[in-house]
Every structure is written in C-alpha cells, then in structure tokens.
Amino acid sequence: MRILVTGGAGFVGSSLALAFKRDNPTADIIAADNLKRRGSELNLPRLRDAGIRFEHADIREPEDLAALGPMDLLLECSAEPSVQAGYSGSPAYLLDTNLRGTLNCLETARRHDATFVFLSTSRVYPIDPLRALPLTAKNDALTIPGGANGPGWSAHGIAEDFPLDGHRSLYGATKLASEQFIEEYRAAFGLKAVINRCGVLAGPWQMGKVDQGFMCLWAARHLYGGKLSYNGFGGLGHQVRDVLHVADLYDLLVRQLADLETSAKGVWNVGGGAANATSLRRLSAACADRARRELEIASHPDTNPADIPWFVTDARRAATAFGWTPKKSLDTVIDEIFDWLETEREELQPLLS
Template sequence: MKILITGGAGFVGSALALSLKKNYPSYEVYALDNLKRRGSELNINRLKAAGVEFVHGDIRSREDFDSIPAVDAVIEASAEPSVLAGLNGSPDYLINTNLVGTINCLNFALKHKAAFVFLSTSRIYPIKPLEKLTYVEEDTRFALAQQQPLPGASEKGIGEYFPLDGARSLYGATKLASELMIHEYNEFYGLKTVINRCGVLTGPWQMGKADQGVMVLWVARHFYEQQLAYIGFNGTGKQTRDMLHVADLYRLVDWQLHHMDQVNGEILNVGGGVEVSTSLVELTKICQEVTGKTIPIKAVTEGRTADIPLYITDNSKVTALTGWKPEISIRQIVEEVHEWLQENAEQLSYVLK
C-alpha cells in the first residue's frame, strides 16, 4: 500500500506515519508538510530514519502534490488547529489551509482513486447548543447529567446526531465545511471516505500550546516549573475534556485503511469518552504525582472566546461499527509525556518552556 499523510510532520501526522511504517515495513508512506508549526521540524529526522519519505510542501498549493506518486490512500491530518485562529486577525490562512487545502487533497485522492481518511474535530459542534446541556458540578469536575434537552447528548457524551445549527469558531466552521465537501465527493464521484471527529488528541511529541495541546502544555509547565492558570468558569479548574492518545487513534485509522468498505461514507465521533477524561484540577493532581513538582496556578474568572465547560465524546457508534475503543488512561498519557520530556528536555525547551 502507498499512503500520503498530509500534515505528516505534525504531531498526529508523524505519529500515524511512524506507526504505519513500523507495522507495515513494505508500505510506502509519504509525509507532506509545510513545517509552519513550531517544533514540526524536529520530526523530519524521525520520519527519515523510519523510512518515511518527507515532502516539503503545502496543501494550499496544488503544484506541491505533483511530486507525489499515485497512492492507495490519503490521510488528511493537516490543519491550522487552533480554536482561536482567525479571531484576532485575518482568517485567510485558516480558510485556505482547512478548507481549500482539503479540497486540493480530495482532488489528489480522486485523481488516483485513493481512499480518503479525514481527521475532523469535535469543534464542529456549535457552542450555544453545548452550553444548553445539563451539567452537574461535582467536587473536581463538570459532568453531563443523564437527561439532556438536545438529541445526540447523554451522560455518555456527545454523539453524531447533536444539532449543528449555530456558531462554533472559525476553526470548527472550516472543518465542518470540509466535511460537507467530502460528502459530495463521496456521493457524486464515488470516492471512498471516512470522517473521524476527534476529541482532544495528545501524547509525546505534541508541541502543546494554550489553545491547542492542553495536556502536553500542562505536563510541560509542571516539568519546567512554570506558571499555569484556570481560566474561566469561576477559576475552579473544573472544565472537563476527554483525551485520546494518538496511539489509540492510530489503531482506529489502521483498521479503517484495511476495512474501507465497512466505514465508507461514515462520520464517527472519536475520543477518550468518559473513561479517559479529566478536568484541569484533576489533571493538576496527576501531574504533581508524576512529576513530583507543584507549580503556581492562578484562578482567572473571566472566560475565553469559544471556550466551553465540558466536552466528552460518545464513542458508541464507532465502537459498534469497528470494535474500537480507547485503551490508554489519563495517568498513562501523563507518564508517557513526562518520560518524553525527560529524555528530550534540552531539545524541546525552546518550544515548550
């Protein structure tokens, strides 16, 4: 099999590329990336050492696909991933990457009749409907109540039939617009596609920032003994997310690549679920235990644009369809990230410190 991974030097793309090459040494894997995100350049040597062919290019440019041979599958893992992208300035890069770039990827896949695996986001679900959900405030987190006022929501999390009307962030809008185009290519061109609406992805080699990659950011700030803040929701740190280790995502993408007919045309919510979820205050406690360090954490009552108190993925559909479910716990994620930081502290300090 020949596979193109866009965003292939990014956190998710490189992890998928390395795992595919490790498990299928005979596969030809191409990683296309513009290296815009700080720290992505650190993955080039890792990719080359594993036998992945790195292609320096940009999905916004159709010409940059010309050097890539025919492939059997495209994994679209490229994105401007920040929820805050475009809100404080021009949205051009965001739109051209997350929407126009996806269309270029679709056309490349169509040219070669390649299967198309799209990594979307839980951020396609609009903010105001999410805010209408019934929450329970527990000692250390917010949790979803059993009875919910909207379809697609339950104590298990958010399912695929949650309402889509409303604003969601420019980032979420570009990903949803890409999903709509993927539907059209699937229906009218016969392109085999699957859409994975991912929750918070994490793991070693993620260059975490405040607006994207919060798990790694939290562990790194403890490791380097720097300050953090509980922002919004009265500064309690009870805002809660499910987390998905990139190795768990890989197991699903691997299955999809080899069972494309069984997932063709599907939209799947993919995340850690209730079992692999944490609030910030709970995450702080685990970080203290794993790193052995306690750092100052400010309480900021004022919230941030596009932030929500709680998001948990309901994996019921993807589990029923594929048998997949996440296996790596919050504590194991923190331990792996901490070990990675210890092994690469000097190399990573300019990005994460």
C-alpha cells in the same frame, strides 16, 4: 502501497506515518508538511530514521501536491488545529489551509483514486447548545448528572446526532464545511473517504501550546516550569475534555481501512470517552504528582468566544462498528508524556517551558 500523509511532521501525522511504516515496512510513505507548527521540525529525524520520506509542501498550493505523485491512501493531517485561530487578526491562514487546502487534498485523492482519511473535530458541534447542557460541578470537574440526556447527549458524551444548528468557531466551521465537500465527492465520484470527528488527541511528540495541545503543555510546564492559567468559565479549571492516545486512533484507523464498506459512510465520533475525561484542575493534580511539585496556576474568569465548558466524546458507535476500544487510559497517556518530556528534555525544554 503508497501513503501520503499531509501534515506528516505534525503530532498526529508523524505518529500515524510511523505506525503505518512499523506495520507495513515495504510501504512507500511520504510525510508532507510546510513546518508551520513550531516543533514539527523535531519529528523530521524520527521520520527519516524510520525510512519515511519528508517533502516540504504546502497544501494551499495544488502544484505542491501534484509534485508528490500518486498514492493509494491520503491521510489529511495538516491543519491550523487551534480552535482559537482566526479571531485576532485575519482568519485567512485558517481558511486557506483548513478549507481550501483540505479541498486541494480531496481533489488530489480523487485524481489518484486514493482512499481519503479526514481528521475532523468534535468542534463541529455548536457552541451555544454545548454551553446550555445541564452541567454541575463535582469534585473539581463539571459533570452531567446521571440519567440526564437529550438529543445526541448524555453522561456518555456527545454523539453524532447532536444537533448542528448554531455557530461552532471559525475552526469548527472549516472542518464541517470540509466534511460536506467530502460527502459530495463520495456521491459525485465514488471517493472512498473516512471522516473521524476527533476529541482531544494526546501522547508524546505533541508540541503543546497555550491554544492547542493542553495535555502536553500542562505536563511540560509542571516539569520544566513556566506559567499556566485556568481560562474562562469562572477561571476555576473545572472544564472537562476526554482524551484519546494517538496510538488508539491508529488502531481504529487500521480497523476502518479494513472495512471501508462501513467506515466510508457518514461520520464517526472518535475519542477517549467518559472513562478518560479530566478537568484542568484534576489534570493539575495528576501532573503535580508526577513532577513532584505544585505549580501556582493563575485564574482568568473571562471566557473565550470559541470555548466550551465540557466535551466528552460518545464514541460508542465507532466502538461497536469496528470492535474497537481505547486501550490507553488517561493515566497511561500522562505517564507516557512525562517519560517523553524527561527523555527529550534538552530539546523540548526551550520549546515547551
């Protein structure tokens, strides 16, 4: 078994590579990454110690991918993962990596007859209809009133049949376009591909920054100090996301790969669901508890054009199809992040505070 993980030094890529190696010690696993994300280099010793080969490679360059040789499974985990990317300055890097680079990976999988796993995003769902949901504020968090529902939405969250008309951010568009090409490769070449539309993923070894990886950023700033602000939607911190531990994503992937007959069709919403959702303000309280200090949090009421007030993943379809449920609660995710920040303080504090 030979597995190529593109973006293999990133948060999800390194977590999946390490989990696959732990459970398949004889597998030949290659983590390829261009180390664009600050902090990804901190994962290199962990990969090396586990017996995973690291290759410096850029998915925008087909020759880089060709040099990596054949594989049985290609996990495409590289991306510019920020939904705010491309708005100030040029969107070229975003488009070249998330669309053209993903197509290079897809073509690599076709050439080697490899199974392809694509980490798509909840942000393929369009912004205006998400902003138009009937949200009310309750206990410092936006919520959908019980019983309210519409096409593809309910208090359980956003499901796969939420209508796709409308704009969705440059990032979301690169992911949706990639999904469509994957669908074409399935039909044209019989490529086996799993498409998971992931909500917020979190856990230790995520190098949180202001525009991506808010769970780690929030915890790190509470523990190490630094600034935080509630941005958008009135600056109240009431916006909500559900959170999935990356180990639960791995658990699902193993089940999906064991049942490609089911998983390699359509798309799957993947997330922690309503039970693991939090607003920023509630997250602040949870972090203040663990860090034993309150942080003064600024407020910027203006909303970024790519932002949405509420996203909870309705992942019940995947749960039923694969007998899967997330095992790590929101509290466990936060606890694990704090443990990691304490243990690796020396290396992480300069990066995350």
